Amino acid sequence: xxxxxxxxxxxxxxxxxxxPKEEYYVPGHRTCAGxxxxxxxxxxxxxxGPNTIxxxxxxxxxxxxxxxxxxxxxxxxxxxxxxxGGAIASGIEAAYKVLLRKGxxxxxxxxxxxxxxxxxxxxxxLQAMSAMMYRAHDVLFICYDNEAYTNTGIxxxxxxxxxxxxxxxxxxxxxxxxKTLFPKDAPQLVIGGHPAVKYxxxxxxxxxxxxxxxxxxxxxxxxxxxLHIHCPCPKGWKFDEAKTIEIAxxxxxxxxxxxxxWEDGVYRYQFRPxxxxxxxxxxxxQGRFAHLTEAHIAKQQAFVDAKLKVHGxxxxxxxxxxxxxx
Amino acid sequence: xxxxxxxxxxxxxxxxxxxxxxxxxxxxxxxxxxxxxMELAKMVANGELDAEFIHGEGEHAQLSVVLGAxxxxxxxxxxxxxxxxxxxxxxxxxxxxxxxxxxxxxADRALDPPGDFGSEHTDAMSTRDQGWLLGWxxxxxxxxxxxxxxxxxxEDHRVLLPQMVCQDGYFVSHIPGKVVIPDQSQVDxxxxxxxxxxxxxxxRPVSHGPQIRPDQGTVMxxxxxxxxLDAPAVIAEVIDEYNRTFGRNYSPFVEEYMTDDAEIGxxxxxxxxxxxxxxxxxxxxxxxxxxxxxxxxVRPWPTQEVAQALSKFKAVGVVETSTSYGGAMRxxxxxxxxxxxxxxxxxxxxxxxxxxxxxxxxxxxxxFYYMADILSKAVKDGKTKKTVxxxxxxAED
Ligand SMILES: Cc1ncc(C[n+]2csc(CCOP(=O)(O)OP(=O)(O)O)c2C)c(N)n1
Ligand code: SF4
Ligand SMILES: [Mg+2]
Numbered sequence: 001x002x003x004x005x006x007x008x009x010x011x012x013x014x015x016x017x018x019x020p021k022e023e024y025y026v027p028g029h030r031t032c033a034g035x036x037x038x039x040x041x042x043x044x045x046x047x048x049g050p051n052t053i054x055x056x057x058x059x060x061x062x063x064x065x066x067x068x069x070x071x072x073x074x075x076x077x078x079x080x081x082x083x084x085g086g087a088i089a090s091g092i093e094a095a096y097k098v099l100l101r102k103g104x105x106x107x108x109x110x111x112x113x114x115x116x117x118x119x120x121x122x123x124x125x126l127q128a129m130s131a132m133m134y135r136a137h138d139v140l141f142i143c144y145d146n147e148a149y150t151n152t153g154i155x156x157x158x159x160x161x162x163x164x165x166x167x168x169x170x171x172x173x174x175x176x177x178x179k180t181l182f183p184k185d186a187p188q189l190v191i192g193g194h195p196a197v198k199y200x201x202x203x204x205x206x207x208x209x210x211x212x213x214x215x216x217x218x219x220x221x222x223x224x225x226x227l228h229i230h231c232p233c234p235k236g237w238k239f240d241e242a243k244t245i246e247i248a249x250x251x252x253x254x255x256x257x258x259x260x261x262w263e264d265g266v267y268r269y270q271f272r273p274x275x276x277x278x279x280x281x282x283x284x285x286q287g288r289f290a291h292l293t294e295a296h297i298a299k300q301q302a303f304v305d306a307k308l309k310v311h312g313x314x315x316x317x318x319x320x321x322x323x324x325x326x
Numbered sequence: 327x328x329x330x331x332x333x334x335x336x337x338x339x340x341x342x343x344x345x346x347x348x349x350x351x352x353x354x355x356x357x358x359x360x361x362x363x364m365e366l367a368k369m370v371a372n373g374e375l376d377a378e379f380i381h382g383e384g385e386h387a388q389l390s391v392v393l394g395a396x397x398x399x400x401x402x403x404x405x406x407x408x409x410x411x412x413x414x415x416x417x418x419x420x421x422x423x424x425x426x427x428x429x430x431x432x433a434d435r436a437l438d439p440p441g442d443f444g445s446e447h448t449d450a451m452s453t454r455d456q457g458w459l460l461g462w463x464x465x466x467x468x469x470x471x472x473x474x475x476x477x478x479x480x481e482d483h484r485v486l487l488p489q490m491v492c493q494d495g496y497f498v499s500h501i502p503g504k505v506v507i508p509d510q511s512q513v514d515x516x517x518x519x520x521x522x523x524x525x526x527x528x529x530r531p532v533s534h535g536p537q538i539r540p541d542q543g544t545v546m547x548x549x550x551x552x553x554x555l556d557a558p559a560v561i562a563e564v565i566d567e568y569n570r571t572f573g574r575n576y577s578p579f580v581e582e583y584m585t586d587d588a589e590i591g592x593x594x595x596x597x598x599x600x601x602x603x604x605x606x607x608x609x610x611x612x613x614x615x616x617x618x619x620x621x622x623x624v625r626p627w628p629t630q631e632v633a634q635a636l637s638k639f640k641a642v643g644v645v646e647t648s649t650s651y652g653g654a655m656r657x658x659x660x661x662x663x664x665x666x667x668x669x670x671x672x673x674x675x676x677x678x679x680x681x682x683x684x685x686x687x688x689x690x691x692x693x694f695y696y697m698a699d700i701l702s703k704a705v706k707d708g709k710t711k712k713t714v715x716x717x718x719x720x721a722e723d
Contacts, residue, residue, distance in 0.1 A: 051528045055394070066536035076526040078397055079535030081416055084390035087382070091350060091394025091402070092526060094378035098349045098400055102376065104519075105399070110528050128390065131383035 006109040006138060010049070010216035016209055020046045029072040031064040034241025036231030036248065037144040039205045041065070041115065044142060047215035050075060052111040053092060057085035057125055059117035060151040060233075061144060083124050085114040086132030089139045111219045112139045118159040119149045122186045130189075133224045136196035140218040140225050143186050146233035154236040158184035161256070162303060163296050164288045166236075171291040178291065182303055190226040191262055199225040201261040205232070206248035210270060214261065230257045238287025247285060254282040255304045258311055267311070279304055328512075333505040335498035338466035339405075339431050339491070340365030341505070342473035344375050345513040348403040349520070350395035352380045352388040357443055358495040359407040359433035385410040389417035389430070396428040397534055399525035401477070403428070407495060408435030411449040421488050422457030423550055424535055426522070427480035429473065430458075432492040433499035434596075436685045444686010445495030447596065447648040451624070451659050457550045459489040459557065460625040462596035466503040469493045471574060472622075478517050478564050485557045486523075494647075495686065497597035508572055516571050554626045561623065579628035580635045581620040584610055588617030590701035591639035591675070593632075593664060595621040596647060598682065598689040605694030616698055621660075632667040641676040641701040641710070647683040657681050657714030678710040682717040693717050
């Protein structure tokens with residue numbers, strides 16, 4: 001019985017100077033200096049504009065933003081549990097459909113955006129996110145990925161990279177690399193099993209125009225869309241807070257992060273380097289990897305190389321083979 | 327014109343939801359409540375009810391979907407049974423604390439282990455301190471009426487609380503009884519459209535649920551407590567109007583049966599009240615001075631009404647259909663509240679509790695006769711032997 005009520009077509013922008021001046025995520029919040037997630041929030045809000053409702057599952061973008069009854073959102077925003085961002089968004093969307101149909105609200109279906117951390121997306125929030133995608137709700141689900149449970153004091157999450165030192169994966173003599181597992185692939189999880197989803201993309205705070213355009217594309221979709229946004233976290237990853245953008249860019253240049261869109265089954269890649277830099281260059285700037293040996297770094301390099309092959313991206317950097325010595 | 331139908335409790339609940347014109351429904355299968363959702367799914371499929379029917383991926387999601395919907399400004403309904411009720415537990419406090427007046431229809435089921443389809447009040451009773459209106463019905467008619475009454479009370483801006491509208495699994499949920507269904511126009515007059523003071527609407531931006539400082543927490547808890555304190559007056563007012571509009575005869579909180587000059591009394595809620603009433607009548611015919619008090623709301627707990635109704639007895643037996651392992655009374659939950667209600671009464675009756683109807687057991691007439699015997703003995707002895715009897719599972723006293 002659901003009827004299409006969204007006709008909006010948010011136009012793409014070409015240059016950084018075309019970014020809307022209006023702010024819908026305003027200053028005064030309590031995120032750390034150099035916070036990647038806060039930066040992407042600002043850009044996402046600009047891209048979406050005033051006819052928007054944000055759903056904020058528990059995480060840094062809840063706790064450090066919506067503190068002491070003050071919130072930085074000038075559009076409607078609702079807290080969700082870390083568990084249920086997708087479900088609350090589903091309910092809001094369903095309510096708007098029926099209220100618009102019955103004439104109890106007027107205008108367009110608002111942009112409904114879940115702004116979830118990695119924990120709130122692919123770990124404890126996975127079920128609600130997946131069900132929302134499956135049920136075809138017209139919602140943009142954004143995973144701002146800071147690669148850890150940061151709000152609770154930097155614990156490993158399924159997107160934390162191999163070898164990271166987190167407070168739940170401290171390196172020690174028995175477990176020298178810290179985190180031993182390789183991360184879950186959030187966008188591939190969505191692409192792989194949700195026939196209603198037509199648009200999935202990855203983005204990065206390093207490329208704001210691209211990020212804004214991907215948000216708009218996702219919002220223009222009828223139905224669910226998913227954005228996975230790479231958001232360096234100076235506190236959790238232990239780097240100089242002036243280097244957020246540099247780190248984000250290095251992730252792409254080393255293949256630690258891949259920029260792509262998946263639209264109706266077709267992949268398009270962005271910002272693909274001619275020649276990938278070794279992952280070491282990305283890792284050496286971050287304290288969370290400071291304890292790793294060459295062998296550990298080689299293991300990470302091999303993982304990245306294999307992943308780039310899966311994406312059909314030619315690997316042009318000679319990857320050092322993992323050493324056998326442990 | 328009102329219609330009279332033979333409906334199960336689940337079918338009656340669905341009829342109430344239809345007349346309340348719920349706008350967003352979220353389902354997940356679990357017996358026995360699922361029969362409510364099956365009815366509603368048909369109504370939506372046939373175009374009888376214009377609502378979004380969402381298949382939640384679990385009870386936690388069910389509650390979350392209706393929370394989002396109700397926060398956005400739609401009348402929203404969900405429901406569950408047994409372990410489904412407890413699976414959703416995280417959501418109960420945010421819903422009540424957010425003062426989002428959605429409705430959850432419960433058909434009780436025992437919690438695991440082991441898997442048991444039978445009815446037991448422990449599922450919904452375990453949520454009783456989260457800030458939801460909570461009460462039980464005895465018949466399909468009462469569940470129909472309670473649903474409409476609860477929407478009206480919960481959505482009243484003096485209250486703004488979610489509602490758990492409970493019926494015993496099978497005994498009420500699946501046994502048809504006579505239900506008088508009023509006209510839509512009559513219901514519309516009684517139940518105004520759902521209106522939240524601050525819905526999520528980009529035309530009037532608001533934030534729902536920001537973080538607070540610890541000292542702000544107490545204030546919010548006090549406000550939730552105050553809503554519960556304010557609810558009884560609204561309940562009384564609404565039930566009075568309901569009785570007049572629909573020709574019913576409910577007491578808001580406790581209903582008394584044959585309590586005049588009674589010496590012993592049974593205190594009970596839900597389906598087994600019906601058998602208890604028969605038992606009381608039979609015992610009266612044999613000269614036993616017994617009466618019955620039925621509880622309609624567990625939250626808000628009607629302290630005064632309970633104290634008043636029970637202080638006329640010499641001994642009261644509280645029929646417990648829920649468990650409180652290790653609790654002060656060693657049995658269920660109700661005796662705690664009953665004793666607390668009677669604390670200020672000068673002439674307190676003796677009180678004890680009877681664990682009955684657990685795991686979906688029937689509570690036959692003979693069980694109520696057994697309870698009456700124990701209460702009569704207590705009156706004679708001037709004391710009760712213990713605070714709990716597991717009816718039918720203990721050696722005769
Ligand atoms: C049910 C539940 N379990 C645990 C927590 C504790 N908790 C609060 S914030 C948070 C971290 C969230 O991590 P993520 O989603 O990655 O967001 P981030 O903090 O990294 O921005 C956790 C685990 C919670 N709020 N609720
Ligand atoms: S811990 Fe990381 S994500 Fe959280 S506010 Fe600080 S920089 Fe941002
Ligand atoms: Mg995180």
